[in-house]
Amino acid sequence: MSTAAAARRDVPDAAVARLPGYLRALTALAAAGTASVSSEELAAGAGVSSAMLRKDLSHLGSYGVRGVGYDVEHLASEIAAALGLTQDWPVAIVGMGNLGRALAAYRGFAERGFRVIALLDHDERIVGEEVAGCPVRPMSALPELVHEQGLAIGVIATPPDGAQVACDLLVEAGVRSVLNFASVVLTVPDDVTVRRVDLSTELQILAFHGHRSAVAEAVAR
């Protein structure tokens, strides 16, 4: 077993969630031609404290040089390896409404090997239509996509009431990672990972903070 594979087992969730941020900061440094970086500088670029950065990286291995810092390219490739980004991750987007079409047109997926291999919809009237240069396929295409094209990640962009059904079909076909844009909690087996992205939730959290500081100001006056 490689060092990376051995270490990967016990990386705390909180640290995993920050690895993509470190990778992005490193990519920016590499693009700017920087070869070496200190934990202080890298942490600033990722918006965390230097102690936290060092602790997070210590879970992956010991890739720095004391008194010097980290080699930008090397650390980037180690983090990419820890995240599993050396392989590619075929993605399917389910639900060709407003949001699904926007995601299909969005270029964010292409970065880092997330290849959109299919657009799906449950509605027969939409199936066959072209979205962002791709034909919309029926949900029944899922098993084939998993077995023949290695589909690994499902993105759910359906309305809330169709999300659980869409998720069940993904899971049944063998997909083990789901990114859920619908405002519902999905029920899945233990071996399936779901992450939710919800605009409405984020705005409400911002409202809380905005409201709280308004109250604090009123009290201070």
Added chain:
Amino acid sequence: MSTAAAARRDVPDAAVARLPGYLRALTALAAAGTASVSSEELAAGAGVSSAMLRKDLSHLGSYGVRGVGYDVEHLASEIAAALGLTQDWPVAIVGMGNLGRALAAYRGFAERGFRVIALLDHDERIVGEEVAGCPVRPMSALPELVHEQGLAIGVIATPPDGAQVACDLLVEAGVRSVLNFASVVLTVPDDVTVRRVDLSTELQILAFHGHRSAVAEAVAR
């Protein structure tokens, strides 16, 4: 000071982040005609444990009835009040690229009083264009939007290299809450709250989990 305002001061961040989920579950229950709910049922709807739900709610006040449960409508209005959703929150979207246009067309904002009052872009060639029935305005409109229309939340949908400039203009105009879709860490004063939504980060976290379980399987074999 009201009970809600008094209690709001010390709600842990982790609990605040879950309040929108409880509110959504309660709204669904109310729509289904359910008048009363136990912590067990509500927690299931929000995807958390019942103990966590009760602990979270205890930070807002004591709104349940022992031996019975919670009144759906009443609890929903208490949570809405704690989140500051009794007032409305004018929103501006900055950056009319692919993502900005999708957000402008997205109806998710309209829920819960997040009213999109302006679409902005820094590019003069785009200013004046109509997107989703709204004229695109220049960044110079910001001070007026804040002072005359109470603009409170800025949504940044610009490319990464324009995000900090856009953020600075929002903050300078008086906006204190920012939702950032760009893949960069924004630097802001202490009294400004920023939340980041990043597709690429979420996909990379999913890749980590997918990769890890693949490794676990290989070891087990």
Added chain:
DNA sequence: TGATGTGAAAATTTTCACAGCG
């Protein structure tokens, strides 16, 4: 009786501070 609300315990996450090494 039965589900809430809550102290106390456990687990997790973050910060501190410095030993250790290039």
Added chain:
DNA sequence: CGCTGTGAAAATTTTCACATCA
């Protein structure tokens, strides 16, 4: 010398388990 890597401490979050009260 300077910066990493890391034990130990502090802070935060989650779970447990039961006293409490309608």
